[in-house]
Amino acid sequence: MASILRFRKLCILVPVKCSPVSYESHDAPEAGKKEDSPISAVEQVSEKPQVKKNKRQPKQWRCIDKYCRMIGYICTTWWLILFSFNCLTANLPGLKVPEPPGARLRREGLTALHPVVLVPGIVTGGLELWEGKPCSEGLFRKRLWGGNFAEIFKRPLCLLEHLSLDNETGLDPPGIRVRAVAGLVAADYFAPGYFVWANLIENLAKIGYEGKNMFMAAYDWRLSFQNTEIRDQTLSRLKSQIELMYLTNGRKKVVVVPHSMGVIYFLHFLKWVEAPPPMGGGGGPDWCNKHVKAIMNIGPAFLGVPKAVGSLLSAESKDVAFLRAMAPGLFSSKTLGLQTLEHAMRVGRTWDSVISLLPKGGETIWGNLDWSPEEGHVCDSLKKRQLQASASDDKGNNSDSRRAFHVKELTKYGRIVSFGKNASELPSSQFSPLVFKGSSTNSAGVSCGKVWTEYNEMSHDSIRRVAENKAYTAETVMDLLRLVAPKLMQRAEAQFSHGIAENLDDPKYNHYKYWSNPLETKLPNAPDMEIYCLYGAGLPTERSYVYKLTPPDRCKSIPFQIDGSADGSNSCLKGGVYFGDGDESVPVLSGGFMCAKGWRGRTRFNPSGIATYIREYHHKAPRSLLEGRGLESGSHVAIMGNVAFIEDVLRVAAGASGAGLGGDKVYSDIMRMSERIDIRL
Numbered sequence: 001m002a003s004i005l006r007f008r009k010l011c012i013l014v015p016v017k018c019s020p021v022s023y024e025s026h027d028a029p030e031a032g033k034k035e036d037s038p039i040s041a042v043e044q045v046s047e048k049p050q051v052k053k054n055k056r057q058p059k060q061w062r063c064i065d066k067y068c069r070m071i072g073y074i075c076t077t078w079w080l081i082l083f084s085f086n087c088l089t090a091n092l093p094g095l096k097v098p099e100p101p102g103a104r105l106r107r108e109g110l111t112a113l114h115p116v117v118l119v120p121g122i123v124t125g126g127l128e129l130w131e132g133k134p135c136s137e138g139l140f141r142k143r144l145w146g147g148n149f150a151e152i153f154k155r156p157l158c159l160l161e162h163l164s165l166d167n168e169t170g171l172d173p174p175g176i177r178v179r180a181v182a183g184l185v186a187a188d189y190f191a192p193g194y195f196v197w198a199n200l201i202e203n204l205a206k207i208g209y210e211g212k213n214m215f216m217a218a219y220d221w222r223l224s225f226q227n228t229e230i231r232d233q234t235l236s237r238l239k240s241q242i243e244l245m246y247l248t249n250g251r252k253k254v255v256v257v258p259h260s261m262g263v264i265y266f267l268h269f270l271k272w273v274e275a276p277p278p279m280g281g282g283g284g285p286d287w288c289n290k291h292v293k294a295i296m297n298i299g300p301a302f303l304g305v306p307k308a309v310g311s312l313l314s315a316e317s318k319d320v321a322f323l324r325a326m327a328p329g330l331f332s333s334k335t336l337g338l339q340t341l342e343h344a345m346r347v348g349r350t351w352d353s354v355i356s357l358l359p360k361g362g363e364t365i366w367g368n369l370d371w372s373p374e375e376g377h378v379c380d381s382l383k384k385r386q387l388q389a390s391a392s393d394d395k396g397n398n399s400d401s402r403r404a405f406h407v408k409e410l411t412k413y414g415r416i417v418s419f420g421k422n423a424s425e426l427p428s429s430q431f432s433p434l435v436f437k438g439s440s441t442n443s444a445g446v447s448c449g450k451v452w453t454e455y456n457e458m459s460h461d462s463i464r465r466v467a468e469n470k471a472y473t474a475e476t477v478m479d480l481l482r483l484v485a486p487k488l489m490q491r492a493e494a495q496f497s498h499g500i501a502e503n504l505d506d507p508k509y510n511h512y513k514y515w516s517n518p519l520e521t522k523l524p525n526a527p528d529m530e531i532y533c534l535y536g537a538g539l540p541t542e543r544s545y546v547y548k549l550t551p552p553d554r555c556k557s558i559p560f561q562i563d564g565s566a567d568g569s570n571s572c573l574k575g576g577v578y579f580g581d582g583d584e585s586v587p588v589l590s591g592g593f594m595c596a597k598g599w600r601g602r603t604r605f606n607p608s609g610i611a612t613y614i615r616e617y618h619h620k621a622p623r624s625l626l627e628g629r630g631l632e633s634g635s636h637v638a639i640m641g642n643v644a645f646i647e648d649v650l651r652v653a654a655g656a657s658g659a660g661l662g663g664d665k666v667y668s669d670i671m672r673m674s675e676r677i678d679i680r681l
Helices: 002-018 038-056 062-091 101-107 150-154 156-163 198-206 225-232 234-248 261-274 287-291 307-314 318-326 340-348 352-357 362-366 381-394 399-408 460-468 476-484 486-492 588-598 643-653 670-676
Strands: 116-119 127-131 143-145 177-180 189-191 214-216 254-258 292-298 417-419 530-537 539-549 560-562 577-582 611-618
Touching: 101 198, 101 643, 116 198, 116 234, 116 261, 143 156, 150 156, 156 340, 198 214, 198 643, 225 234, 225 261, 225 352, 234 254, 234 261, 234 287, 254 261, 254 643, 261 287, 261 292, 261 352, 287 292, 292 643, 307 340, 307 352, 307 476, 307 539, 307 560, 352 486, 362 588, 417 460, 460 476, 460 539, 460 560, 476 486, 530 577, 530 588, 530 643, 577 588, 588 611, 588 670, 611 643
Parallel strands: 116 214, 116 254, 254 292, 292 530, 417 539, 530 611
Antiparallel strands: 127 143, 127 177, 539 560, 539 577
């Protein structure tokens, strides 16, 4: 009998300990019936430790544990891929990494000549802690941003608090000091294995560059451009560094290579360095011509990016909209209380630099309800090739039929924000005038979440009117942002402007708020300098959005979201986002217009006639794992590993001119787009 009991205990009772369902669920006695058998006694005794064990392991945060495990699996897979990539190329015979362009150009005789200054863009530069709250114990001079991001998973709310700026001043909150990481390591890698400037730095080193003739102009990319000088004297230190490199390298002019938002940051610097103190650096009108050989702008956001609108309106982009459609609870779960997007909006709306990326030039540049410069753009690559083949075969015949096809495929890109797919397609005659009057205060005092955003202060009536207005262009979207984020816009518009100057000689344009807008400022008096627009093309890039109100059964502090269910038959609309041509982040319109038309020749924006060149890099996906993120990539960040791009930078740094590179290299329709823009030059 004893052996039978032991056997039953092993077969039945032991597995029950590991099962989330108790043993009683399998073999529960009937109510009121006593179990006097020896088997029942043994079972009851054996179950007691199990109850105690369950008390020691309370079921809390199990869903969050699943999300953390999922993130861990993704990270582990990423590291395994990187490890395999590095091991395969080093150990397997017959597999060789393509020769770096720097090594090849070195054999051709290229050597370092002009000092090089690198200017990182938004987000890609590292930030480290110098003073913080008690929750940041142990993080002194450790990276809060641009590292391994382990601390974000350990104490996310603490990190978000330290990455935020003061809502009133746009500077440090009391008791917190976060500063830009210094040196080339500031932006060589964004995260382990994810390069930003590392490839370019390595190839520059192969032709002789090092610390004495190469410099990373790191700055706190969260601040407005003038505030980087007020708080950190970043502009003054950049001026001194360029002058030092000029003097210590045989009076050779400097080649400046800014990226993304760093492009308009350095444009601000060009005006600041000429302007008299205290607002400017006091370098005088000839400083740039004396010290700067060329400015090679990578992925330039000269005229802003539409995705900045989505960031400020709902903390979304195409990727977030896609994930939200796939897993709605990931960003706004009531059960978990994550409020991910609300936290992102709360932090992002304290960064004044985001305002610098809003579209500039209004409807003149970006189009209106019925027109845009990209009119006729074909998103489907197969259709595009068929049209090009048809055009070459037809040689001008049947133009009416092709025009009819284009009209059918017409996308109204000028409507940067539309509420509903129909609103993005309707004729403008069916729209009523925009209405923004009335109080936007939440008089009912309804709170839609624990995380404060300015939406908490809007009434339901104001939110409803925003959606009823249907469509917003580059001009009216600024009014929309002033309505939904008045405190943000009041603070940030004191630092930036987004219009087109009528008279650039007007004294008001001497104010720093206009210096980062190429349509409201003049280039310096530097006829010997060259300006390059280097960017990718051939990638679907966010251009406008279809929005909707959040479901009425949910109370959220962000009442609008991209309508992920909105798709179009013309393939330009996917997941609530209309796509145009660009590098995935910056449309070619923003990256190329100033070099194609605004600054081309002597114009009122370029009175000294600085030579401008467009160098586009048509995107080609990597052919194998050995190419990493692509040797011919046109993506906004991965372009830094593009062999043709690296070669262009190295040749100019070694003394070549734009004419020596072959002049313009254009794959997109930027020239045609620029011709369609009616702007006084």
